[in-house]
Amino acid sequence: AQKITQTQPGMFVQEKEAVTLDCTYDTSDQSYGLFWYKQPSSGEMIFLIYQGSYDEQNATEGRYSLNFQKARKSANLVISASQLGDSAMYFCAMEAGNNDMRFGAGTRLTVKP
Amino acid sequence: EAQVTQNPRYLITVTGKKLTVTCSQNMNHEYMSWYRQDPGLGLRQIYYSMNVEVTDKGDVPEGYKVSRKEKRNFPLILESPSPNQTSLYFCASSLWATGQNTEAFFGQGTRLTVV
Numbered sequence: 001a002q003k004i005t006q007t008q009p010g011m012f013v014q015e016k017e018a019v020t021l022d023c024t025y026d027t028s029d030q031s032y033g034l035f036w037y038k039q040p041s042s043g044e045m046i047f048l049i050y051q052g053s054y055d056e057q058n059a060t061e062g063r064y065s066l067n068f069q070k071a072r073k074s075a076n077l078v079i080s081a082s083q084l085g086d087s088a089m090y091f092c093a094m095e096a097g098n099n100d101m102r103f104g105a106g107t108r109l110t111v112k113p
Numbered sequence: 114e115a116q117v118t119q120n121p122r123y124l125i126t127v128t129g130k131k132l133t134v135t136c137s138q139n140m141n142h143e144y145m146s147w148y149r150q151d152p153g154l155g156l157r158q159i160y161y162s163m164n165v166e167v168t169d170k171g172d173v174p175e176g177y178k179v180s181r182k183e184k185r186n187f188p189l190i191l192e193s194p195s196p197n198q199t200s201l202y203f204c205a206s207s208l209w210a211t212g213q214n215t216e217a218f219f220g221q222g223t224r225l226t227v228v
Binding site: 004006009033035037043044045047050052091093095100101102103104105106 | 146148153154155156157158161171172201203205207214215216217218219221222
């Protein structure tokens with residue numbers, strides 16, 4: 001069975017600093033995808049970044065990067081130069097097998113001015 | 114504009130009164146799914162569909178029904194809602210593929226309260 005674990009219910013970071021949000025996963029599939037989504041207080045789900053299991057390089061999208069460590073089954077999200085607008089819930093998700101996407105419990109990030 | 118549209122956005126209903134939350138996507142995606150979001154639990158999958166007339170249970174299907182008669186629509190039906198179904202519901206769609214960026218596009222969410 002697939003499982004996603006986010007062990008940090010809440011995180012604080014000072015504006016302009018970098019922050020790492022943890023995510024570990026468990027699957028027996030060889031081909032899978034890892035995703036991060038942001039949910040601001042308005043409620044919508046915003047796609048941030050994707051990493052495929054066969055991708056050799058870590059994914060990057062602007063200030064977001066995914067620290068993919070396949071042997072450790074971790075897919076941590078790194079946000080560089082935090083901004084006040086980064087305050088939100090962040091969800092790690094994995095798609096494997098029959099396209100079934102599973103989500104972690106989420107991490108609430110608060111950026112302090 | 115590519116989008117997933119859910120209706121209604123907010124709904125308060127009484128126990129036992131049947132309701133339907135509609136979901137429609139305009140991206141010709143094969144895969145659609147429903148999630149409920151509860152504090153501390155993240156998003157849990159209720160049902161998913163890999164194509165027309167193909168639906169399957171997710172992690173928390175009890176008390177819900179779905180149908181996929183057309184590719185673009187995937188309604189969520191609560192035949193007899195109960196207070197433990199009070200939650201924030203999301204519909205999502207994506208391409209059906211493996212080994213590719215099958216980014217899920219989400220609707221705006223439906224906040225359901227059952228009293």
